[in-house]
Amino acid sequence: MTKNFVQEAMNEVNSLIRSSMEKAMAEGKLPQAELPNYTVEIPGDTSHGDFATNAAMVSARTFRNAPAKIAAILLENMDFSTASYVEKAEIAGPGFINFFVKDAWFAATVSGILEAGKDYGRSDYGKGEKVMIEFVSANPTGPMHMGNARGGAIGDCLAAAMDACGYDVTKEFYINDAGNQIEKFGLSLDIRYQQLYKGEDAVELPEDSYHGEDIKERAQQFAEIHGDSYLEKSEEERRKALVEFALPMNVAKLKSDLEKYRIVYDVWFPESTLHNSGAVKAVVDHLSDRGLTYEKDGAIWYKATEFGGEKDEVLIRANGNPTYFAADIAYHKNKFADRGFNRVINVWGADHHGHVARLKGAMDAVGLDGSKLDIVLMQLVRLMKDGEPYRMSKRTGKAITLSDLTDLVPIDAARFFFNMREPNSTLDFDLDQAVKEDSSNPVYYVQYAHARICSILKNLSAQGIEAKECSIADLEALKTAEERELIRKLALCPQEIINAAKNYDPARMTHYCVELATMFHKFYTNCRVQGEDEVLMQARISLCMAVKTTLCNMLELLKITVPESM
Numbered sequence: 226m227t228k229n230f231v232q233e234a235m236n237e238v239n240s241l242i243r244s245s246m247e248k249a250m251a252e253g254k255l256p257q258a259e260l261p262n263y264t265v266e267i268p269g270d271t272s273h274g275d276f277a278t279n280a281a282m283v284s285a286r287t288f289r290n291a292p293a294k295i296a297a298i299l300l301e302n303m304d305f306s307t308a309s310y311v312e313k314a315e316i317a318g319p320g321f322i323n324f325f326v327k328d329a330w331f332a333a334t335v336s337g338i339l340e341a342g343k344d345y346g347r348s349d350y351g352k353g354e355k356v357m358i359e360f361v362s363a364n365p366t367g368p369m370h371m372g373n374a375r376g377g378a379i380g381d382c383l384a385a386a387m388d389a390c391g392y393d394v395t396k397e398f399y400i401n402d403a404g405n406q407i408e409k410f411g412l413s414l415d416i417r418y419q420q421l422y423k424g425e426d427a428v429e430l431p432e433d434s435y436h437g438e439d440i441k442e443r444a445q446q447f448a449e450i451h452g453d454s455y456l457e458k459s460e461e462e463r464r465k466a467l468v469e470f471a472l473p474m475n476v477a478k479l480k481s482d483l484e485k486y487r488i489v490y491d492v493w494f495p496e497s498t499l500h501n502s503g504a505v506k507a508v509v510d511h512l513s514d515r516g517l518t519y520e521k522d523g524a525i526w527y528k529a530t531e532f533g534g535e536k537d538e539v540l541i542r543a544n545g546n547p548t549y550f551a552a553d554i555a556y557h558k559n560k561f562a563d564r565g566f567n568r569v570i571n572v573w574g575a576d577h578h579g580h581v582a583r584l585k586g587a588m589d590a591v592g593l594d595g596s597k598l599d600i601v602l603m604q605l606v607r608l609m610k611d612g613e614p615y616r617m618s619k620r621t622g623k624a625i626t627l628s629d630l631t632d633l634v635p636i637d638a639a640r641f642f643f644n645m646r647e648p649n650s651t652l653d654f655d656l657d658q659a660v661k662e663d664s665s666n667p668v669y670y671v672q673y674a675h676a677r678i679c680s681i682l683k684n685l686s687a688q689g690i691e692a693k694e695c696s697i698a699d700l701e702a703l704k705t706a707e708e709r710e711l712i713r714k715l716a717l718c719p720q721e722i723i724n725a726a727k728n729y730d731p732a733r734m735t736h737y738c739v740e741l742a743t744m745f746h747k748f749y750t751n752c753r754v755q756g757e758d759e760v761l762m763q764a765r766i767s768l769c770m771a772v773k774t775t776l777c778n779m780l781e782l783l784k785i786t787v788p789e790s791m
Contacts (some may be wrong), residue, residue: 405549486636
């Protein structure tokens with residue numbers, strides 16, 4: 226795994242603080258006490274230091290002394306000769322201690338990125354923990370909508386971040402191919418099929434059925450093969466045949482639309498397997514055996530209120546059919562108990578927020594650990610065009626589908642834009658901005674930074690100037706404010722990926738890309754690569770290559786194309 230240069234320097238700062246505290250206590254300069262909890266952070270203004278600690282501030286009560294005096298004692302007892310990267314420290318304000326890193330830290334960061342190459346940014350933070358991320362899981366009775374497009378981008382990029390952090394990640398799509406929606410699907414197909422031969426006035430489609438054009442298409446395709454032969458069959462046989470014909474086609478369309486969107490799942494899990502295998506009945510029986518169900522009005526109810534639910538829930542209806550919730554409990558029990566995932570993450574629309582506590586509680590109720598089930602709630606997307614909400618779909622006249630979206634805007638823009646805000650923030654998706662080929666489009670801006678570096682290296686090569694391997698001493702020539710700012714940003718890459726994984730927030734990666742591109746453009750405007758002395762020129766070429774490597778790695782994690790020319 227590649228080095229985390231920020232963490233290594235922070236570890237040194239921590240070691241210096243703890244050693245100085247222990248030495249000061251041993252020598253009687255500070256009273257003997259348990260070391261207090263303190264923080265080491267990167268200050269907003271790095272001209273005041275590369276790292277800062279509040280150790281002296283939070284020690285005032287422990288050591289019964291003023292923070293400034295404690296800070297002075299700590300500084301007096303720090304041995305910087307033991308540190309590879311930290312050079313010195315200063316007291317600031319009422320007792321903060323600011324630490325400054327050596328030139329060698331900046332040089333080692335650039336060198337380390339070039340050495341790591343494609344692996345830069347990866348870590349073993351996750352320690353191989355077995356994690357499943359279930360996302361999109363759109364109803365297979367119709368096309369995917371805008372919410373699915375956002376959920377797809379979030380889930381896929383979160384999976385990539387967790388994989389880069391050393392988790393063992395499985396991406397899963399849950400196919401809702403059982404229950405009420407499939408019955409409604411069969412009914413809708415049946416009526417559209419009959420209407421082909423009897424006319425739309427002869428057989429009316431109920432208001433709560435599926436009215437999309439896709440239902441008509443599937444009925445027409447069925448009719449093209451079977452003609453009117455199924456009009457003579459029983460309603461049950463006709464609907465069963467229509468569903469068996471149309472559902473695999475719809476699932477195949479979901480797969481192809483998602484693959485076009487660069488999402489490939491490890492597992493497609495049909496809900497029907499839970500019913501057919503007896504897993505749903507088994508989980509209801511298991512809850513009954515634990516005394517957590519009761520009968521009322523002919524139905525079997527689960528005592529959800531004993532496990533954080535707002536009300537008790539029906540598991541088996543009076544007609545003997547299990548509810549969606551019963552299947553959901555069986556499904557999540559399958560994830561944990563049968564397939565051995567240590568952590569399960571579901572990406573859901575915010576309208577499912579009421580389902581979170583009851584499902585986590587149900588995991589506790591069946592003897593599993595509900596705290597290992599995490600739900601990422603995703604807010605709505607508003608499509609904007611010409612500054613106004615844009616709703617019209619060319620296909621249905623109603624909602625924008627995933628297919629519509631990928632026809633309207635480049636896939637790079639869709640994946641990047643959907644990860645520009647944290648999942649629980651409402652997102653305005655600007656269609657005009659998404660298709661622009663200028664710096665106002667964030668994904669274009671980031672891609673252009675990469676292409677610009679490729680162009681710089683190509684132009685140098687055309688003049689006979691090739692990159693040479695620089696020593697740490699050579700790279701210490703990178704001393705300007707713009708160079709140092711850029712290297713600090715490069716050093717944060719592994720931690721930003723960890724933060725994205727840890728907080729279930731891939732937006733941290735898109736923000737990082739935009740900020741890194743901005744710092745590169747600023748560096749290139751202020752620091753000439755060519756025409757300086759040989760050592761400085763080669764050091765700056767190395768810095769350009771480190772930025773190129775980092776941008777490439779981040780964009781590839783986000784599954785966004787990495788152009789070499791634009």
